[in-house]
Amino acid sequence: MDIRDLARQLGLSIGTVSRALNDRKDVSAATRQRVLEAATRLGYTPNQSGRTLRSGRTGTIGFMLTLEHDSAVHGDPFFMALLEGVQTGLAEHGLDLVVLLARTGEDGLTFLRRHVARGTVDAWLLSATRYEDSRIDFLLDRRIPFVALGRSATARPFAWIDLDFESVVADAVALFAAAGHRRIGLVAPPATINNSHIIVDSYRTALDDAGITFDPALVHNGDTDESDGEATARQLMALDDRPSALLLMGETAPVGAYRALRGLGLEPGRDIALIGLRDSPTCRALSPDLTCFTLALEDLGLALAQGIGAAVASRDGHDVPLLQQRWPMTLRLGDSHHIRPPV
Amino acid sequence: MDIRDLARQLGLSIGTVSRALNDRKDVSAATRQRVLEAATRLGYTPNQSGRTLRSGRTGTIGFMLTLEHDSAVHGDPFFMALLEGVQTGLAEHGLDLVVLLARTGEDGLTFLRRHVARGTVDAWLLSATRYEDSRIDFLLDRRIPFVALGRSATARPFAWIDLDFESVVADAVALFAAAGHRRIGLVAPPATINNSHIIVDSYRTALDDAGITFDPALVHNGDTDESDGEATARQLMALDDRPSALLLMGETAPVGAYRALRGLGLEPGRDIALIGLRDSPTCRALSPDLTCFTLALEDLGLALAQGIGAAVASRDGHDVPLLQQRWPMTLRLGDSHHIRPPV
Structure with a gap:
């Protein structure tokens, strides 16, 4: 048991x-x-599951964190809560967790090669997966067990858990469209990051479903952090045909967006509708309350830990199904989304 | 150079x-x-400084992070920004950074012993230093280089950098006292954590300086996180002789405190004065703007990296002065502190 x-x-x-x-x-x-x-x-x-891991040399799993991208997309508290779950799950297997920080500006593959050559850890958890991610092929080629937090465009099957960005974007756009919004701005991560493609594709699909024409001027790909949220909100509101609703797919972007909008004399939730990505202490500090999405972050960490345990077992010849899972996020209605567009 | x-x-x-x-x-x-x-x-x-580190076996420095305590006291974004600085500084030395997460509930010394036995890293950065911290004696006894982010009650000299909590508390209490506040509530970390003692001692000294009698009912030692900030604000406002000002020494505590106060019909910055610990995205999301303290977090990370470089050089027989530094924080005036107490 x-x-x-x-x-x-x-x-x-x-x-x-x-x-x-x-x-x-x-x-x-x-x-x-x-x-x-x-x-x-x-x-x-x-500790019984630890038996399957006996062939591991270090008893340690490496979580590769890419500070710039991870902080920009998810915000920092995301990873601290997630890591708590991963650590708890690994402790069940008698394994330790080390977080390895890629140097700013360093190529991820170079970083991974160095640590694999050193044998720092037995298996890997990757984050900030890129649209084209050479780390995935590198690990697959060497049969080094890993689970990615995020998908990638590679054709080869690999183990991943990713947030269900499809549902998040579909729910948000449907909510805006139902209130009558036709000009919906989108702040998404840079195109090098895989989830950016999922987000923009889902946004286009959701607009189609609502009978709204896609306008590339309303889409911004960037850092999705506080300063980027501020600059982008200002840019989008400077358009001749400016948006009446904004979907902000980064954890601290709404903080900057609230500031920029107020600087323009626009009150969030009264003069413009907003939806954010994740319910976090930062978003809970905003007033009016930001409509966003909740997820069971510590459970996600536990699922990653279970997944890497299974991946190690698989390397050892056990037959385990390939982990590929979209992690659910649930809409939490606040007071920022429900205004109607100006007529 | x-x-x-x-x-x-x-x-x-x-x-x-x-x-x-x-x-x-x-x-x-x-x-x-x-x-x-x-x-x-x-x-x-x-990379020239890397020469002094040649005797290191792994080329890796371990940052020991204690999730529960560190998150509660400083908030999560503190560590992500700090680690970015540490990593940049270590890269100057050609060293890698690994973050080792103590398991929730696990004794810190047990954790450290396990990793030292394995030779996971060459040297250590410790955080969440305790009032009595056996990790410090353990590392000193074994002549393993380390720098602590935080002080401790141990009598033996060791290398540390710590936030200048003395000045933070003195500045905040002086600001409140100058506005006429006599009932100043304090939310501080648990007494097991070293900085809790510095904070409470500095609070008592600052009250003395202002001619205000210390009342233990106004001091709360706890987690200083969002839920604790909420519960504590509610408790303090339920006192017969309730405070007119609150000093909140945790990064997300103000988010909970704002919520609790509004639940009681009290508007922060209008009906009660508030000062927080650190300027962060979370605090910047609060409205009215929270008066708090800024610090050069990435520079602090770089200073820790330089310090551990010197500590390693010292082990190798080089004569370097012992690092013991209080890191400055600067008051940032917002709109939450300046109301006067009711007469």
Whole structure:
């Protein structure tokens, strides 16, 4: 019995069970008690999955973090919460997590080659996957186990979990269109990053579904950070036929956008409609409350940890299905999206 | 000539010079040009300092991050920006950075012992230093080079850089006292963390200086995160003789405090005065603008990298002065602090 079985038996999330087993404060005493009793009764042993990993040399999994891209797309708190989940999941396997930071400006493949040559870790978690990502071919060629947080355009099958950007964009555009918006601005990551393509494609599809003509002037590919959100909002509002709604696909972009809009005398949620990517402390600090999407971030980290465990087992000859999973995000309605466009 | 000399010659910060050399976008074209010309003219070579580190076995420095404490005290974006600086500084030495995450609930010394036994890294950067921190004695006993981000109560001298919490608290309390506040609430980290003691001691000293009697009911030691900020603000405002000003020494605590105060019908900056710890995207998202403190975070990372370089050189018999530095933070006036108390 592993932690998944235990969670299923109890009807609880893996995250909750893990937190209860680790005696964390954000679990009620009653739940903790229930989990510990079930663990004893059902014979749950935390380290049994570690057996499949015995052939690992270092007992360590590397998470490759690319500061500039990852911070820009997801914002920082995303990764801290995610890593907490990954670490908890790996601890179940008796494995350690190291985070390896690619140097600013350094080519990702050069970085990976150096660490693979050194044997720093047994297996990899990759983030900030690019549209064309040579790291993926490099690891596949060498049969080094990895799971990517993000998809890529490569034709070869590989293990990944990615946010369900398709649904996020479809939901946001549908919400805007239902309120009557026809000019919907989009702030998306740079085109080198794979999810940028998913986001722009989904945006075009959603516009088509709503019978709205695509206008490239309304799409901005850039850093999606605070300063970029500010500059982009200002640029989009300077258009002759300016947008009445903005979809901001970066975690701190809304902070800059709110500032830019107010600088132009436009109040978010009253004079212009806004939807952001992820519910985070930063977005919760905004007023009016930003409409955005929630996700179970620590559970996503646990799923990545389970995935890399399976990938290592697969290298060792075990037959495991290939992990390819879109991770759900749920719309959280705030007060920033619901104004109607000017008539 | 190293990067420090180059920065001094140019009258620029090390961070700016480093960003210019690394071709980063947040440096103007004119500055970049000026830095590159000076680097060529003055014979700057990025890797020369690496020679002092040849005896290192892995070429890697470990940053030990303790998710629960570090996130609670500083907030997550603090560490991402800091690590960018550390990484840039280490790259100057031809060294890599790995971030090692202590497992939630795991004893820090056990964690450190395991990695030292494995020889994971050559030297360490420690964070979330505790009031009594056995990691420091462990590393000193084994003559393993390290620099701590934070002080500790240990009597033995060791290398550290710490935020200047003394000045932060003194400035904040003086600002409140000058406006006439006598009931100043304090939200500080748990007493196990070293900076909690510095913060509470500085608060008592600043109250004394202002002729205000210390009241333990106004001090809360806890997680200083968003939910704790919310709960604490609610508790403090439920006191019979409630505070008219709050000093919140955690990065996301103000987000929760704003929410709690509004839930009680109190508008921050109008009905109650607030000062926060650090200027961050989260605090910049708050409205009214939070009065807080700025610091050169990437430069702090570079200073830690220089410090660990010197610590490694010291192990190799070079005579270097012991690094013990309080890192300055500068008051940034917003709109949350300046109301006067009710008479």
